[in-house]
Amino acid sequence: xxxxxxxxxxxIAVSFDGEPVLKGFNLSIGDGEFVTLLxxxxxxxxxxxxxxxxxxxxxxxxxxxxxxxxxxxxxHKREVNTIFxxxxxxxxxxxxxxxxxxxxxxxxxxxxxxxKVGKMLDMxxxxxxxxxxxxxxxxxxxxxxxxxxxxxxxxxxxxxDEPLGAxxxxxxKDMQVELKKIQKQTGITFLFVTHDQEEALSMSDEVxxxxxxxxxxxxxxxxxxxxxxxxxxxxxxxxxNILDGIMREDFLVEFAGxxxxxxxxxxxxxxxxxxxxxxxxxDISKPDDEKLTxxxxxxxxxxxxxxxxxxxxxxxxxxxTTDYVKSGEKIGISVQPDEIHVMHKSEYSGKxxxxxxxxxxxxxxxxxxxxxxxxx
Amino acid sequence: xxxxxxxxxxxxxxxxxxIVPTALVVVFAFTDKxxxxxxxxxxxxxxxxxxxxxSIWLGAVATVVSLVVGYPAAYIISxxxxxxxxxxxxxxxxxxxxxxxxxxxxxMTLLEDSGFINRALMACxxxxxxxxxxxxxxxxxxxxxxxxYMILPVYSVLxxxxxxxxxxxxxxxxxxxxxxxxxxxxxxxxxxxxxxTMVFVPSVSTFIISKMLGGGSNLLIGDLIDMQFLGSxxxxxxxxxxxxxLMVLILxxxxxxxxxDENGAAEGGMMV
Numbered sequence: 001x002x003x004x005x006x007x008x009x010x011x012i013a014v015s016f017d018g019e020p021v022l023k024g025f026n027l028s029i030g031d032g033e034f035v036t037l038l039x040x041x042x043x044x045x046x047x048x049x050x051x052x053x054x055x056x057x058x059x060x061x062x063x064x065x066x067x068x069x070x071x072x073x074x075x076h077k078r079e080v081n082t083i084f085x086x087x088x089x090x091x092x093x094x095x096x097x098x099x100x101x102x103x104x105x106x107x108x109x110x111x112x113x114x115x116k117v118g119k120m121l122d123m124x125x126x127x128x129x130x131x132x133x134x135x136x137x138x139x140x141x142x143x144x145x146x147x148x149x150x151x152x153x154x155x156x157x158x159x160x161d162e163p164l165g166a167x168x169x170x171x172x173k174d175m176q177v178e179l180k181k182i183q184k185q186t187g188i189t190f191l192f193v194t195h196d197q198e199e200a201l202s203m204s205d206e207v208x209x210x211x212x213x214x215x216x217x218x219x220x221x222x223x224x225x226x227x228x229x230x231x232x233x234x235x236x237x238x239x240x241n242i243l244d245g246i247m248r249e250d251f252l253v254e255f256a257g258x259x260x261x262x263x264x265x266x267x268x269x270x271x272x273x274x275x276x277x278x279x280x281x282x283d284i285s286k287p288d289d290e291k292l293t294x295x296x297x298x299x300x301x302x303x304x305x306x307x308x309x310x311x312x313x314x315x316x317x318x319x320x321t322t323d324y325v326k327s328g329e330k331i332g333i334s335v336q337p338d339e340i341h342v343m344h345k346s347e348y349s350g351k352x353x354x355x356x357x358x359x360x361x362x363x364x365x366x367x368x369x370x371x372x373x374x375x376x
Numbered sequence: 377x378x379x380x381x382x383x384x385x386x387x388x389x390x391x392x393x394x395i396v397p398t399a400l401v402v403v404f405a406f407t408d409k410x411x412x413x414x415x416x417x418x419x420x421x422x423x424x425x426x427x428x429x430x431s432i433w434l435g436a437v438a439t440v441v442s443l444v445v446g447y448p449a450a451y452i453i454s455x456x457x458x459x460x461x462x463x464x465x466x467x468x469x470x471x472x473x474x475x476x477x478x479x480x481x482x483x484m485t486l487l488e489d490s491g492f493i494n495r496a497l498m499a500c501x502x503x504x505x506x507x508x509x510x511x512x513x514x515x516x517x518x519x520x521x522x523x524x525y526m527i528l529p530v531y532s533v534l535x536x537x538x539x540x541x542x543x544x545x546x547x548x549x550x551x552x553x554x555x556x557x558x559x560x561x562x563x564x565x566x567x568x569x570x571x572x573t574m575v576f577v578p579s580v581s582t583f584i585i586s587k588m589l590g591g592g593s594n595l596l597i598g599d600l601i602d603m604q605f606l607g608s609x610x611x612x613x614x615x616x617x618x619x620x621x622l623m624v625l626i627l628x629x630x631x632x633x634x635x636x637d638e639n640g641a642a643e644g645g646m647m648v
Contacts, residue, residue: 055543075546082547088540092562101558102548153548 006031006189007052007080007157012061014047021047022213025061029157029191030206034183036192038200039210040236045193046085048210049159052191053082066156076105081155083163087146089134095121095145096130102153120148123182140171147182157189164199176203197237201225209233230343234276235352241282241317242352245275245342253342256292256312260335264342274343279307279320281339284331291332296325309355316355404616417617424600424618431597432625434511435580438518439526442575443568445519446526450567451560453527454534465531468524480517480588487513487589509591517585518575525574533567534560572633577626597622 008028014021022044029035037045050056051063054075062071070078081102089098099117108116121127124144129137134145143163150158160179164172180203183190194200200207201221209216209224209232217229228234231242245255250265255275267273287293294312308319310331317333325331408414453464471479486492487507494504507513537560545555583598590596597618604615 053543053547055546074551075543076549076551080547082544084540084544086538086540088538088544090541090544090559092559101545101550105545105549105554105558149544149548 004031005029006066007191008064009048009051010062010064012048012051012058012063014044014051014056014058020213022051022058025213025215027208027215027218029189031156032187032189033205034180034190034192034203035206035208036194036200036204037208037210038194038197038236039216040195043210044213045195045210046161049082049161049191049193052157053080053159054078079155080157080159081150081153082159082161083146083150085161085163085165087142087163089142089145089149091135093134094130095126095132095134095137098134098145099148099152101149106153116152117148120152123151123185124148124178139167140175143167143175147179151182151186151188155188157191158183160190160192162193162195164194164196172199179203201237209236211236227341228276228343230346231274231276231348231350231352232346234274234341234343235348239279239318239320240352241277241279241355243275243277243315244350245273247271247273247342251337253340256315258292260340261337262340262342263338264340267342267344272345274345274349276341276343277317277335277339279318280305281335282317282319282321283334283336284308284319284321284323284325285334287330287332291334293330293332296327296329296331299325299327318355401616401619404613405620406617408613417613418621420614421617421621424597427595427597427600428621428625430511430594431580431622432629434514434518434586434594434596435576438515438522438579439572439576441515441519442523442526443572446523446571447530447564447568450527450531450534453531461531461535465528468527471520472524476521477584479521480585483513483517483520484508484588487516508589509593511590511594513589514586514594514596517589518579518582521585522575522578525578526571529570529574530564530567533564537563569633573630576629580626581622 005028009025012025013023025044025048027048037048039045047056051058054070054073054077058071062069064070065079090101093101096117099120100113103113103116117130118127121130124147126141126144126148129141129145134142137145143166146163163179164175167175176199179190179192192200192203201224204221206218207221207224208218211232217224217233219227224233224237228237228240234240234242243255245253247264247267247270248254248259249269250267251262253260253262253264253273253275285291292312294310294317296308297311297316298309300307302320305320305322306324308321308325310317310319310333312333319333405417406413406415408416449468453461453468456464484491488494489504489506489508491508493507498504541563542555542559545559550558580596581598581601583596583602586594586596586599587602601615601618601622603609604611604618
């Protein structure tokens with residue numbers, strides 16, 4: 001990952017009405033990468049984007065673009081373009097004029113504009129829509145116009161603020177693929193904001209997990225998933241069983257009353273730790289004395305696998321398995337050493353990871369929808 | 377079903393107080409004193425074409441001045457915080473709580489040859505200026521009385537513009553001036569149109585303002601109609617005919633105005 005950084009944020013702090021939104025924030029984004037800021041709402045990810053776009057002035061700290069300080073530069077002088085959450089198309093202009101807006105502002109010739117708009121509309125598959133009123137387009141089409149409009153300016157960096165949030169699931173998946181394709185084609189650095197962990201994992205070269213105005217972890221999707229740094233990251237990305245454990249020695253961790261071989265080292269002897277085991281990494285079998293045993297509490301058919309909640313000495317584990325087990329059955333549980341991930345304790349320890357109150361976690365998808373949805 | 381029933385009171389109201397009177401005006405306009413059909417009244421209206429022109433001219437000037445002064449005011453107000461906006465809008469409306477006649481009288485005493493302004497000028501060693509009974513005074517009266525009707529609709533449209541659209545324009549490279557010319561102004565056109573209508577129509581048909589600030593020499597259509605119904609030249613049939621012509625003229629003006637807006641928006645879109 002030793003790439004030239006095109007944007008870097010140094011010691012950024014922002015607060016709104018005395019409420020800190022970002023604090024001691026440092027981030028550096030490599031040229032040509034697809035970087036995602038991932039976190040729950042209110043974690044400061046959109047604010048980060050707006051600082052780079054020039055719409056929010058940080059209280060302290062600096063923004064650098066290609067090594068140049070741009071902290072005080074107004075938005076219209078920055079070589080970044082934004083795709084806004086609600087697209088923010090110009091309602092008084094048609095598709096063609098929306099896409100041409102940036103080039104006209106920059107005084108390009110109408111011939112060059114015509115050519116470029118055509119190219120952009122080809123790219124987003126909207127040829128023939130030039131003279132449509134933008135208000136008559138569907139959400140997905142408006143989204144494409146917004147993409148074409150931003151890219152027509154040939155920005156060095158494209159900022160995307162939850163651009164797929166308002167689309168339905170099917171369309172969102174299509175647009176994910178399309179955005180990724182466009183990013184590869186153009187080679188433009190994408191900085192993508194989302195609260196959807198699946199979206200972040202499937203699209204990004206690098207994921208920045210944020211919470212409470214601070215970066216929790218930066219890494220490739222694989223790193224973030226397999227080697228979460230703390231309980232927050234482990235819980236936010238995918239499903240996790242997070243257990244209290246004690247690191248007895250290198251490669252040996254104790255949890256659930258037993259000792260397990262693992263691949264982690266470098267902890268203090270007998271250091272209390274958080275242990276992460278992904279539900280799909282757990283093998284189940286007939287119970288015997290050698291293994292951890294538990295009582296099956298609940299089985300949900302998920303299509304590809306069964307989701308099983310198992311009570312192990314009062315702690316509820318989630319297991320995803322293709323083997324069918326019955327509710328009330330006693331089963332054996334085993335985990336391979338390389339499927340155990342050990343983390344230092346953090347402020348998030350003990351807050352996540354137990355599935356006793358679990359009710360099919362749709363939380364992430366439901367979040368952005370209007371309140372009425374939650375009232376059901 | 378319920379919503380349909382709720383329409384009837386309005387319908388009855390409209391028939392009694394809008395449709396019937398308008399029909400009566402038309403009937404009066406096309407009949408003589410005896411009640412027989414005639415085009416005489418309409419032909420007579422032609423004599424007053426200079427008054428029509430003056431009315432439309434002064435109304436148009438007042439509208440333009442209101443727009444030039446009112447739009448920036450509305451824009452500045454819309455940029456303030458919400459609580460500030462409410463205060464400012466209340467200040468704009470405050471004079472409207474005072475009686476219309478009283479306000480216009482006040483201007484009379486201000487503008488008179490020996491009025492407040494001239495006395496103040498002379499006290500400072502300047503020569504006095506003749507202001508009362510001029511067209512300028514009439515326009516001033518119109519602007520003063522009707523400018524809130526320009527500011528309010530423009531302000532209301534400006535506050536409804538999605539701030540992220542403005543940000544999008546900045547993001548695409550537009551400086552403040554360009555943002556205003558290419559986004560804010562076109563998006564506020566509906567407010568401008570209703571503001572122009574709401575200032576132009578009462579300005580053209582006013583009679584009090586011209587009577588009080590314009591003296592006898594700046595007769596407007598309103599005064600003419602007033603005279604036919606309440607004045608010396610009592611002739612309701614001619615008055616109705618003048619009203620009818622005025623109505624048609626205003627409709628034509630509004631039609632041209634709206635046409636201009638549509639063309640403007642379309643052309644603006646093509647050119648910008």
